[in-house]
Amino acid sequence: MTTQAWAEAALLPAGWARRVLLEWGPDGTLARVRADCDAPAGCTVLPGPVIPGLPNLHSHAFQRGFAGLTEFRAQDADSFWSWRDLMYRFAARIQPAQLEAIATWLYVEMLEAGYTSVCEFHYLHHDPSGRPYAEPHTLSLALLRAARRAGIGMTLLPVLYQHSNFGGQPPTEGQRRFVHGTEDMLRLLERLQPECRAQGARLGLAPHSLRAVTPASLRDSLAGLDAIDPRAPIHIHIAEQTKEVDDCLAWSGRRPVQWLLDAAPVDERWCLVHATHMTRDEALAAARSGAVAGLCPTTEANLGDGIFDLAQWRQAQGRWGIGSDSHVCVNAAEELMLLEYTQRLATRRRNVLADDAQPGVAAATLLAAVAGGAQAAGRPVAGLATGQSADFVVLDTRHIALCGLDPQDMLSAHVFASARGSAVRQVWQAGTRRVDDGRHALRHDAAAGFLAARSDLIHVQ
Known part of the structure; x- marks a missing residue:
């Protein structure tokens, strides 16, 4: 079985492309990356420009x-x-x-x-x-x-x-x-x-x-x-x-x-x-x-x-x-x-x-x-290309620094004009969505574990 996701714009190794379809198998490896195509029925439509x-x-x-x-x-x-x-x-x-x-x-x-x-x-x-x-x-x-x-x-x-x-x-x-x-x-x-x-x-x-x-x-x-x-x-x-x-x-x-x-x-x-x-x-x-x-x-x-x-x-x-x-x-x-x-x-x-x-x-x-x-x-993580891991980031088109801009300008605003982390909407790793609406599912529990560990360490005499 393959999973499909489609983006209005994506930054491929050769540069920006429009109307991009990503397909990957169960192991999270990209089997196909195709530009200038419509979103197939039933595929995930990504909510913003995609960058590697x-x-x-x-x-x-x-x-x-x-x-x-x-x-x-x-x-x-x-x-x-x-x-x-x-x-x-x-x-x-x-x-x-x-x-x-x-x-x-x-x-x-x-x-x-x-x-x-x-x-x-x-x-x-x-x-x-x-x-x-x-x-x-x-x-x-x-x-x-x-x-x-x-x-x-x-x-x-x-x-x-x-x-x-x-x-x-x-x-x-x-x-x-x-x-x-x-x-x-x-x-x-x-x-x-x-x-x-x-x-x-x-x-x-x-x-x-x-x-x-x-x-x-x-x-x-x-x-x-x-x-x-x-x-x-x-x-x-x-x-x-x-x-x-x-x-x-x-x-x-x-x-x-x-x-x-x-x-x-x-x-x-x-x-x-x-x-x-x-x-x-x-x-x-x-x-x-x-x-x-x-x-x-x-x-x-x-x-x-x-x-x-x-x-x-x-x-x-x-x-x-x-x-x-x-x-x-x-x-x-x-x-x-x-x-x-x-x-x-x-x-x-x-x-x-x-x-x-x-x-x-x-x-x-x-x-x-x-x-x-x-x-x-030493891993296949070289961007949005066939044979590479389906690792990508979806920028947040709702962010005030990005809203209404062309995709390439959105990326520029993300790097140079936002709080930089704040304009990340989704993050996918090996074809699994790890971050949604800017937050990881483990954020609360992981933060609590970190704070407890740091507190114990900095108060050791």
Whole structure:
């Protein structure tokens, strides 16, 4: 059996189309996308323009629990590194049920905001003392259950974390819950593979950063991953902070991206998260590798990382996608808006991310982010096309910022002129309506669980 839905307008990978019929089978995969047709009898008529759901390519779910709680000066020059100390203190307290409650609420928020899948960069593995749980995949399973309950697509990326800095320096006390030996990590992946397959999730690996793994462990973990799944996605934090670049130069004589490209088989499977501080030569080489740049505008702004040179990356035909990372903001359209605005500030021009094929900035950025996010996720979530998941968002034509506009202007108003989440009417994931009239069915229960978990965590002495 197939399900049909029809929209007056839809943003397809090649651009806007009118009178679009979507058809999908029981597994939620699009079997047909046809434009310029009438709505068949009995099909669902969608109540507004349809845009593709956005893959969120970088998430640390537990960090939603302390978003907004670090915005107080603790020293003369607060930085990423002082924020990290506060994050470690919060991470040290979390119990499995609390992680699941935080993640369930986060994934509900993501769906309401227009994200339909998430890449979970998961490095909180062990109990608060740093010992493995009796079931080593306890916290990974909590995340998988949260995704299944909320109904969001999942790429799970267990993180290999072994050292505190370049050259194999010992991990700190605050990192004790993160640390795995290479063989232990590969055993964890083998154990998680059937769990992921059972719910249609994708499993990959995230060497945390060049600070956190040695060249030997990076090589061995990649070889082990290939034995499990030679097409599995690989994500890594890289060149996020200038201190990281300086430390890498002191250790190796090369900058982080340059070192990685020289030492590892970087290709389309890779997502280079942040990659904020690259030279032109590094950016050109990284773009040519086929890797995706994982950009997280609100988190990068919150942490003072710097501004990614997206104009340079695009000139090199580089691919990119969007993540919400620490979740100081959970809003797909807001990330797109801030990405464009930071590029305007850096270049002192407007409409920087538009192009000849898509002169509208909102459509151009959304389509690029969907394509890059799908590649990073390793899942068929690349937009409204045959063979892809039926993941889409219906904009709210009743919203005052959108009412009476052409569909392409509605999308522009959604990104640049509304409260961004407020103009989302419906969200469908794998052909199932998860959000209706702007609200997820689990909103009330998930919010209550989140508030209880956060209250318990922030009041622990």
